[in-house]
Amino acid sequence: MMEELILSIVIVNYNSEKHLRDCLLSIEKFPPSKGDYEIIVSDNGSCDNSLELLVREFPYVKVISNDENLGFSKAANKAIRISKGKYILLLNTDTELTQGTFDLMIDLLENDPRIGVAGPMLLNRDGSVQPSVRPLPTRTHLMLGRRSLLTNLAYFRRKSARLRLIAEDIVEADLVSGGAMFIRRDAINEIGLLDERFFLYMEDVDLCRRMKEAGWKVVYNPHAKIIHHWEGTSSKQRRRAFLKHHISIYKYFQKYEPGFFRNLPLAIALVVHYLCWWVYSLFESSSPPKRIENGSWRK
Known part of the structure; x- marks a missing residue:
């Protein structure tokens, strides 16, 4: 008798051959x-x-081969539908x-049927x-935010750190990272799949908000x-991803707090911030993201 299919692992890939291989090998090692x-x-x-890597080394993996870059949400939804x-x-x-x-x-x-989304601790290398x-x-x-230019200033860096204090035990949260997000199928069947208006970033924020x-x-x-x-992406890829992030931020606030004139100052601020960050990134050497200080969880 076959064991219950307890987990569907969905991975969206775009030109990440090396990372993809390491990820799949780690699943094999710790299933x-x-x-x-x-x-x-x-x-x-x-x-x-x-794709050649998957055929050659991981033939058991189910593959959806999209003809173009659909973005994260749309590609993930295609996999969720067949999972x-x-x-x-x-x-x-x-x-x-x-x-x-x-x-x-x-x-x-398994121990709490009202958990719709759960996230583990994420660690740097x-x-x-x-x-x-x-x-x-x-x-x-x-x-x-993590990449806000204002966090280069001590005052804003301290403020940012307070938003990211680390829980030492299991705790309810507003949102967890989409980098590794466990989702109950009954819950996502109820609220709907990832919102495909978000090409890259903010789809995890939106999902957690709808869950709650x-x-x-x-x-x-x-x-x-x-x-x-x-780390591991080129400067050009980072700039493109950061642009998509800014666009998704605008779409998020437009979704939950709609209104052209209401969000016009936000749109201007996002454009200015991206342009400043783009110039700044030209002079900044590639490095891993800043660490955060350990601290106690605060509501």
Whole structure:
């Protein structure tokens, strides 16, 4: 008799052959021990050797080969629609599993049927903690984002750190990172799939917000850990991704606080910030993101 398909691991890939291979090898090394699982890679028209890699080294992986870059949400939704697991894991290509993570997260979901979304602790390669749990964004919070130029100033850096204090135990949160997000199928069936207006970024924020508005819990579990490599993209790719991020921020606020004139100052601020960041990035040497200070969780 076949074991229950407990987990569907959904990975969206775009020209990330090396990261994809390391990610899949880590799943092989530390697989779930309770129930069977499947892996679905939705490839966004990669022009590297990603598809050849999957055929050659990971023939058991289900592959969706998109003809073009559909963006994260649309590509992930295509995989979610054909997935069969009780739970879904949205997993970035630039992640690596650690021992026991799958079982800790599945146990968490099994023990509380009202959890709709759950996220593990994300770590940098050197073991320092990434800010993977935070409150829902406000217009003020935009000034304190990870890549905001204002966080180069001590005052705003301290303010930003307070938004990213690290929980030391399992806790309910406003949102968890989409870099490694466990989702209950019953919950996403109820509220709907990822919003495809978000090409890249903010789809995780939107999903967590809709989960909470529908009465589902969003939970952070720091006992389960996944390594997340933020570095590894070229300067050109970072600038393109950052532009998409700014566009998605505008679309997020336009969705929940609609109005052209209401959001016109936000649009202007986002354009100015992106242009300033673009100039700044030309002179900034490539480096991993800044660490954050450990601290106690605050509501």
